[in-house]
Amino acid sequence: MHWSRRDFAKLGVMGVAAHLAPRLNAQTPQRKMGVPTDGSSSVGSKTGVPTDGSSSVGSKTGYAVIGLGRIASHFMPGVRLTTNSVITGLVSGHRDKADRTAAEYGVPQSSIYNYDNFDEIANNKTIDAVYVALPNSMHAEYSIRAAKAGKHVLCEKPMATNVAECQAMIAACKAANVKLMIAYRCHYEPTNRRAIQLIRSGAIGQVQAIESAFGFDIAPGEWRLSKKLAGGGPLFDVGIYSLNACRYLTGEEPNRIAAFSSVIDRDGRFNEVEENVGWAMKFPSGIVASCNTTYGGSMEGYFRVHGSKGWIDVNPAFIYEGLHLRADCDGKPIDEPNTARDPSQFQAEAEHFSHCVQNGLEPQSPGEEGLRDLSYITMIYRSAGIAT
Ligand SMILES: NC(=O)c1ccc[n+]([C@@H]2O[C@H](COP(=O)([O-])OP(=O)(O)OC[C@H]3O[C@@H](n4cnc5c(N)ncnc54)[C@H](O)[C@@H]3O)[C@@H](O)[C@H]2O)c1
8 A cells, every 4th residue: 555645644543544554664464453443532421530449440440550750750641641541550569659649640549559568559449540650571460460469560661671571471471361562662753754755755765774873872871771670771661662673664673793892981881781782684675774872972853764766864853843854755855743732642552551451452562573583682792792
């Protein structure tokens, strides 16, 4: 199917997802994807949060947020903008922070949990799903405990710290008959989707090569610098955006990977995880990609796709707002700044997962998608000589 720009413009975020979702990754088996086919994104009533913690929240999906850190502070306002999702529970080791957040989101005291009594969420009917926003090494444990409590799981990226954990998460969610989605927000983001649409429509001809990078200068003391908590360095954290983008832009899975890593700054930050990783991938069609990630300097997240008849440059591509797509499609220039503001990407992500939960559909970015990235991360590390 070929999409004109007008066709594309007629669709909202979810509408675009509806038509492109099965093609986001050409090798993903065709599933019953969780996207509305009529372009609508609104599901459910405007029922508010119950105050007694004892009844359901109408047709909205109620989320317990696990870990009230930085990403949770984007996700929760995003949920507030949806019509089908609501924050109904909080899990935190800091009661004062949880109390403040509960007041802001109308969460009753009875729906505030800590890491010790977390499993009691099983008895809370207002909590349908959890949003796992913890350090990477805690994703598997809390996703599995949530599944055992009968709750659907929306888990932040990277899915976990190794392939075995990913497999255990998938198995636990299957056994409990709950949905599992990895929070790859770029899958639901219009500028990234527009790049995919241009490529699939043949607008730049045969893709030949991709370049992508994402990194930042990390502050000392971050849990991200602990191998135990993070699993690895910038590749786990932000390099994963470039890895995942190369896969959704090509619609292929890499079959050759070669990588290098280095530590340049001997200032104590990189005693456990790498500072830089550069890797190359070859895809079955012959497309080649080269990617870089760092914790040693500011590296704007972007991708550039070179085709036989043009190019697409999305820069920035991975941050929360201000995305910008420029392209040359067989001599036709395209310049599309995205004016959407944060937390629109989190709104789209939550809307999608809630829609899947409410309609028994498979999310666009299920556990298997996170598992694939973890398997490629493992290969990249092995190629770079980093022990995993
Ligand atoms: N999708 C995105 O755009 C995006 C962006 C940033 C982070 N993330 C992911 O979200 C997750 C959380 O990242 P963040 O930036 O919000 O981190 P953060 O440090 O800001 O928040 C982590 C939360 O976990 C809690 N926590 C519980 N046990 C902890 C422990 N042992 N050590 C440290 N913190 C502990 C902290 O109190 C805090 O509330 C990570 O997996 C990260 O990769 C995703």
